[in-house]
Amino acid sequence: MSVKIIDGSVLEGGGQILRLSVAFSCLLEQPILINKIRAGRSNPGLKPQHLAGIQLIKQMCYATTNGDRQNSCELTFQPKSLKMGNFNLNVNSQTAASIPLMIQSALPVAIFSNHNSSITMKGGTDVSFSPSMDYVKNVLFPIYKLFGVHCDALITKRGFYPKGRGEVVLTVNPVADYLNPVQINNFGDHPxxxxxxxxxxxxxxxxxxxxxxxxxxxxxxxxxxxxxxxxxxxxxxxxxxxxxxxxxxxxxxxxxxxxxxxxxxxxxxxxxxxxxxxxxxxxxxxxEVKSCVDPNAMDNLIIFMALANGKSKVKCREITLHTKTAIYIAEQFTDAKFSIKQLDDGLNEVTCEGIGLKTF
Missing domain, CATH: 3.30.360.20 (RNA 3'-terminal phosphate cyclase, insert domain)
Structure with missing residues (x-):
């Protein structure tokens, strides 16, 4: 399979491009070259938090890599087969690298394994420019369950900037054949x-x-x-x-x-x-506007919508640059087609016909 080249400077131009690209690369066994990594940032290139996530996915699919070093602006990621069996992985960032952002890469990969997974991650549980672990557990995980994703995270120790030293154990059950498409477009009752x-x-x-x-x-x-x-x-x-x-x-x-x-x-x-x-x-x-998910959740749903077996619809107040970037990356790797419709009530409806990726 030819190497797919991903421009790491487009749209949001940050770590999200890396996290989603290596996850799709692993799942689709697609070799990639990411260039111009964080080119628009004041401190471009890979940082410890990005390297921790890359190292984790590398372990999950026996990948070979080049350029996975601090400040590198180019990364080659060559996946092999997805690791099977009940496996335990341990990644230690040795910094306050965001554990929730490691999960953003690891979870979509782990659910397509054919056995349960246990992944121990060390770093920051509650750090800037990242969801907190309580948000991941109490907002994202219940929404993911609608797709058929069953997972949990045990926070054994909290970690903060600059030292990190937090620890989370993520446990994941494989999905049954395919991810379900979701319809999250009915606000419901007074909450x-x-x-x-x-x-x-x-x-x-x-x-x-x-x-x-x-x-x-x-x-x-x-x-x-x-x-x-x-x-x-x-x-x-x-x-x-x-x-x-x-x-x-x-x-x-x-x-x-x-x-x-x-x-x-x-x-x-x-x-x-x-x-x-x-x-x-x-x-x-x-x-106030009866959004069905919050803007921060929306960008985390894109990879699951792209991989699901059928059409998903989600209503959200704001389409952030992170959501637009996630859609862009999903469409670079898959035939999933997204559309965003502005509604009269001030909301946006994101629709996607997923590719129906089957468990390995």
Whole structure:
């Protein structure tokens, strides 16, 4: 099979192109050359967080690579057959590389293996420019289940910038033959909202952190109450870790849709009011227009829509550059055809006729 050349500078022009490209390469056994990697960034080329994800997928399909080194602007990735059997993989980024972004590459590959998978990843669980692990577990995983994806993640240790040192064990069951197409285009009823608030740090800070998370939980409830939402439950957690950090995740469940919102708690900069406003305002914006998924979830669904066996439709408020990039990469690798229709109610409907990739 001839090598497919991918321009790493198009559209979003960042790590998403790498993550999706190596996942498609592995699944379709398509050799690739990615050039101009992060060319538009102030610090172009591969960074430790990108290399961790590449190393993970490399293990999953016995790939041979060239250029997988720090600051390289070109990567050759030559996959072999997808690793079969009940396998355990361990990738240690040795930095605060985002574990949720490693999952973005690894999960679509693991579900097409013919046995259960267990993947241990070390790095950052809650870092900037990435979903948080609580968002992945409570927003993305339940939506993925509609495609027939069954997985879970055990957060054994939280990790933050700059040291990382977090650990997550991802367990994945293979799909039954094909991914299901999805119809996520009916907003549903007035939502019940669930919140997840956590802060982690050195043990001596536990009393202070307990007070902060209780204050955040109260402020979030009050703000949502003022907007007419009263079915609210919030789980709180204070943990011990080498570094310090936290996050707030909200999930609105309408019965037919899950709409998420998240914000990181920076121990140096964040206040109770700032994180409350950030996480609530994003959620309320989507609920106001009755979006069926949030914009951050939308770009994560594209690879599953492309691989599913049939037509999927998803309504979303905003089509981000990440979503456009994910569609572009999916169409570079597959015959999946996407369309985006602007609706009169301010929403967008993303439609895709998937290729029906069968499990190996």
């Amino acid at each position: 019940a909202i669930k919140g997840f608030v956590f802060i982690s740090g050195p043990k001596y800070q536990n009393n202070k952190n307990n007070q902060i998370i209780q204050d955040i939980a109260t402020a979030v409830k009050n703000k949502l109450n003022l907007s007419g939402y009263h079915k609210i439950t919030i789980e709180t957690e204070v943990g011990d870790s080498d570094g310090s950090g936290g996050s707030v995740v909200l999930v609105a469940d309408t019965g037919t849709s899950l709409i998420g919102s998240s914000a990181l708690y920076d121990m140096r900069k964040s206040t109770v009011n700032s994180i409350t406003d950030e996480v609530c305002d994003k959620l309320l914006l989507d609920l």
